Amino acid sequence: MTVEVQQDRLTEYISSIRPTYEAKLKELVDLPSVSMDPEHNKDIRRTAELAAALLKSLGATSEIIETKGQPVVIGEFKVGPDYPTVLVYNHLDVQPADINEWKSPPFEMKLEGDKYLGRGTTDDKGPALSVLYAAKYAFDQKIPVNIKFVWELEEEIGSPSFYDFLKANKDKLKTDSVVVSDTIWISKDQPAVSFGLRGLQPFLVQLTTGAKDVHSGETGGLARNPITEMASFIAECVDGKTGKVKIPGFYDKVREVDIDELEGYVKSGFDIEHFRTARDLHSLRTKDVRDAVNRVWTQPTFEVHGITGGYNGPGVKTIVPHKAEAKISMRLVPDQEPEEIIKLFTAFVKEKLPDAVVEAKSGLKPYLGPREGKFPDAARKAFQLAFNKEAVFVREGGSIGAVVTMQELLGAPIMFLGLSLPEHGYHAINENFDWGQASSGIKLFVHYFKLLSDIH
Amino acid sequence: MTVEVQQDRLTEYISSIRPTYEAKLKELVDLPSVSMDPEHNKDIRRTAELAAALLKSLGATSEIIETKGQPVVIGEFKVGPDYPTVLVYNHLDVQPADINEWKSPPFEMKLEGDKYLGRGTTDDKGPALSVLYAAKYAFDQKIPVNIKFVWELEEEIGSPSFYDFLKANKDKLKTDSVVVSDTIWISKDQPAVSFGLRGLQPFLVQLTTGAKDVHSGETGGLARNPITEMASFIAECVDGKTGKVKIPGFYDKVREVDIDELEGYVKSGFDIEHFRTARDLHSLRTKDVRDAVNRVWTQPTFEVHGITGGYNGPGVKTIVPHKAEAKISMRLVPDQEPEEIIKLFTAFVKEKLPDAVVEAKSGLKPYLGPREGKFPDAARKAFQLAFNKEAVFVREGGSIGAVVTMQELLGAPIMFLGLSLPEHGYHAINENFDWGQASSGIKLFVHYFKLLSDIH
Numbered sequence: 001m002t003v004e005v006q007q008d009r010l011t012e013y014i015s016s017i018r019p020t021y022e023a024k025l026k027e028l029v030d031l032p033s034v035s036m037d038p039e040h041n042k043d044i045r046r047t048a049e050l051a052a053a054l055l056k057s058l059g060a061t062s063e064i065i066e067t068k069g070q071p072v073v074i075g076e077f078k079v080g081p082d083y084p085t086v087l088v089y090n091h092l093d094v095q096p097a098d099i100n101e102w103k104s105p106p107f108e109m110k111l112e113g114d115k116y117l118g119r120g121t122t123d124d125k126g127p128a129l130s131v132l133y134a135a136k137y138a139f140d141q142k143i144p145v146n147i148k149f150v151w152e153l154e155e156e157i158g159s160p161s162f163y164d165f166l167k168a169n170k171d172k173l174k175t176d177s178v179v180v181s182d183t184i185w186i187s188k189d190q191p192a193v194s195f196g197l198r199g200l201q202p203f204l205v206q207l208t209t210g211a212k213d214v215h216s217g218e219t220g221g222l223a224r225n226p227i228t229e230m231a232s233f234i235a236e237c238v239d240g241k242t243g244k245v246k247i248p249g250f251y252d253k254v255r256e257v258d259i260d261e262l263e264g265y266v267k268s269g270f271d272i273e274h275f276r277t278a279r280d281l282h283s284l285r286t287k288d289v290r291d292a293v294n295r296v297w298t299q300p301t302f303e304v305h306g307i308t309g310g311y312n313g314p315g316v317k318t319i320v321p322h323k324a325e326a327k328i329s330m331r332l333v334p335d336q337e338p339e340e341i342i343k344l345f346t347a348f349v350k351e352k353l354p355d356a357v358v359e360a361k362s363g364l365k366p367y368l369g370p371r372e373g374k375f376p377d378a379a380r381k382a383f384q385l386a387f388n389k390e391a392v393f394v395r396e397g398g399s400i401g402a403v404v405t406m407q408e409l410l411g412a413p414i415m416f417l418g419l420s421l422p423e424h425g426y427h428a429i430n431e432n433f434d435w436g437q438a439s440s441g442i443k444l445f446v447h448y449f450k451l452l453s454d455i456h
Numbered sequence: 457m458t459v460e461v462q463q464d465r466l467t468e469y470i471s472s473i474r475p476t477y478e479a480k481l482k483e484l485v486d487l488p489s490v491s492m493d494p495e496h497n498k499d500i501r502r503t504a505e506l507a508a509a510l511l512k513s514l515g516a517t518s519e520i521i522e523t524k525g526q527p528v529v530i531g532e533f534k535v536g537p538d539y540p541t542v543l544v545y546n547h548l549d550v551q552p553a554d555i556n557e558w559k560s561p562p563f564e565m566k567l568e569g570d571k572y573l574g575r576g577t578t579d580d581k582g583p584a585l586s587v588l589y590a591a592k593y594a595f596d597q598k599i600p601v602n603i604k605f606v607w608e609l610e611e612e613i614g615s616p617s618f619y620d621f622l623k624a625n626k627d628k629l630k631t632d633s634v635v636v637s638d639t640i641w642i643s644k645d646q647p648a649v650s651f652g653l654r655g656l657q658p659f660l661v662q663l664t665t666g667a668k669d670v671h672s673g674e675t676g677g678l679a680r681n682p683i684t685e686m687a688s689f690i691a692e693c694v695d696g697k698t699g700k701v702k703i704p705g706f707y708d709k710v711r712e713v714d715i716d717e718l719e720g721y722v723k724s725g726f727d728i729e730h731f732r733t734a735r736d737l738h739s740l741r742t743k744d745v746r747d748a749v750n751r752v753w754t755q756p757t758f759e760v761h762g763i764t765g766g767y768n769g770p771g772v773k774t775i776v777p778h779k780a781e782a783k784i785s786m787r788l789v790p791d792q793e794p795e796e797i798i799k800l801f802t803a804f805v806k807e808k809l810p811d812a813v814v815e816a817k818s819g820l821k822p823y824l825g826p827r828e829g830k831f832p833d834a835a836r837k838a839f840q841l842a843f844n845k846e847a848v849f850v851r852e853g854g855s856i857g858a859v860v861t862m863q864e865l866l867g868a869p870i871m872f873l874g875l876s877l878p879e880h881g882y883h884a885i886n887e888n889f890d891w892g893q894a895s896s897g898i899k900l901f902v903h904y905f906k907l908l909s910d911i912h
Contacts, residue, residue: 198673200774202772202774204772209737209738209739210735210736210737210738211736211737211738214735214737215883216757216759216761216785216787217656217852217854218852218853218854219731219735219737219752219853220752220757220759220787220853221741221750221751221755221756221757221787221853222740222741222742222748222751222752223735223737223740223741224697224739224740224741225696225759225760227760227761228690228694228758228759228760229696229697230687230696231686231688231690231691231696231760232687232690232691232694232695232696232697233696234683234684234687234688234691235687235692236691238688239688240681240684240685240686240688240689241680241685241688243677243681243684279666279670279679280666280667280668280778281665281666281667281670281675281680282664282665282666282667283665283680283811284678284679284680285678285679285680286678292678295677295678296675296676296677296678300677301672301676301677302684303672303676303681303776304681304687304766305672305683305767305772305773305774305775305777306683306765306767306768307683307687307766309762310760310761310762310763310783311761311762311783312762312764312768315660315783315817316658316660316761316783316784316785317761317762317783318656318658318759318761318785320759320761321761321762322737327766327767327772327773329672329772329774331672331676331677355739396673396674397673397674397675397676397677398671398673399673427671
């Protein structure tokens, strides 16, 4: 069974589907499925029901799977057991949005020409619908690939129920490969396929030297100061200026990045000045692009997010504080393992600050997928066919818990085919998406599904 | 004119005055003269009026002097221009008190046998009245010494108006010596005369690296982290564990303590374990008494009181903060000058954290008075006569702004004849004073005034 993608027919389909795409996107965006806020539990539930109904209306199976947290919607366009299967991952929950900061209400999608304005348009409801309508077309055109869907509703809170969900539904979700559409291009003109994510290991370090703050005149010099001890400790962990981690052994497991990969990053169009201004940062740790891409994509970090304890009001209150807590996390890269980092850091605290208490929060493993081979080649070809541009293969500095879980439990290669642009405002005010990316996105996925059907 | 102190008559006077002393102390304590809280401005005013009336009723002159802040009450028992003059300093404002924490209402003085319970009983209303009734006796007995009073009402907020007040009233307050009764003995059995105070120089150091917090996954490694930079900077300023200041030149002006003085401290009865437990501290920087007394009395410090910026809520929020502010102060010892320390530290910040902003708050000079000579000898003798105990000469770790001002503007030796005991609870809940200290205090001051009349 070989079915070619007929360009004219696909173009016609995409045009004809536009009003439906926009109406369904509006229905989804108008539901404030904010997973961070329990007040929106009902909206999350309605979103799940709407999504399940949509799958069914297009000819797919669908099911709402309950978890200990929010439900997960799954579905499938079934062709048959003899054909390859791809599992599509998107999420339909969104970040919070403050209506006062937006130029139009975030949960009433506004159509401005080709532009869709509203929370969730680009992250990740718009891309989810592009994949869905591509799958519907592929199914109708009898492209021989089974397309499964996993629509999560807890991605924005770190996927707390995803592992248990996937473990319980592993057989149902068996697949030859996974595609995730939830990443951002390097720039408007530069499609990017992420194939690596950093891991994360957070810690709380608390040092208590007394039961209450004391007077720095009466006691200063003799009383221990937990904040200066914590500062000295942090300075032993990391060089504040360069960010170089000083904990012995910390870099031991960091896999070397080959010259090829690195050259790819340097040529990826990563713009250091755009990176800086887009985030309102005054200066960065480097002005060298090679150094910069390494810093955010291939190197681990040691960050202090805050230090509590002592006096935090206006002016200077001359007390010696009785406790200090540092909120710390490290981004990890292959082959650093959260468990090993916990051991290493806990021992380091024990050595340097013997009476401090370390609490390790739950960590995320780093992820590295293939950038060469059949699936990456299919992704490259699909981008070329849909956007007439070559996609660069890059990494992401952040962590997506669900990805590592899928890698572990499904054992299938994962490809990141994202449609979002930096100017779409991920997690920001006035988030938006556009028909240009949505429509070419449909094309991208139709081609990708076709190419997958050939990898049998 | 030579008048001897007749022990019997003095003892009789002290007994007879007790009901008056207690009634007046209650009147004063029942007025919540909390200088930190503008809501108590009326109580401060009433306290000034009560104090001025009391001076007048005992035969002294009295006057309420207005300042840009709270008023100062001054008065005098005048003997004549040919006789020596002593100026007595006390303060009649008090620390705040939370009624829920106290065993009886803090602003309704309670008499429990020989004990007076209430805010201000020991700091500093009780001692102020002991000096007053001693002065009244000395005056009635025609002891040839002019006794001037300065009762401040802003001591607990750092004497912000005292310099201007004293400058404007310098001639009126001309004196041969000053006595301050606002310090604490080493222990119940060990009277102490403080002859040194540390100075203070507070700073705010602020480092801003962006306009808002950013995501530590997306930006971590490339974005600067102002908290880790601040921690590294603090670690360059001070060894967190030992407290040793590492800023080059910081100790240059520290005057060496002679072996005699140090031996005096070691023998002063300073109890390191009592120091620790009284303040609910888990451990101290040393277990050696010699080291301990040096640390609180003769050595300067570098403290961080708090670090703001970043995330301070529960758990770990993985942001890279965009600013950090360290609240810092240094206690100074002779001959360190606040102005020089400002220059030194500002230059150090400039060198180590070039884009940080340093703000120096108003500083206090360290103070060192005489511990040998006519006035210290008189103090020793008076303690011996009143308490039958030898007073030790020690320093104080804290700073009293008014003392440095008096030293500068009055140019007269200052002696600290305190009556408070550690168990009286300076600044603490259930503050108290007792008739034992109050009555022997009256004796102390009568003897001291008599001894001063001989130093002509």
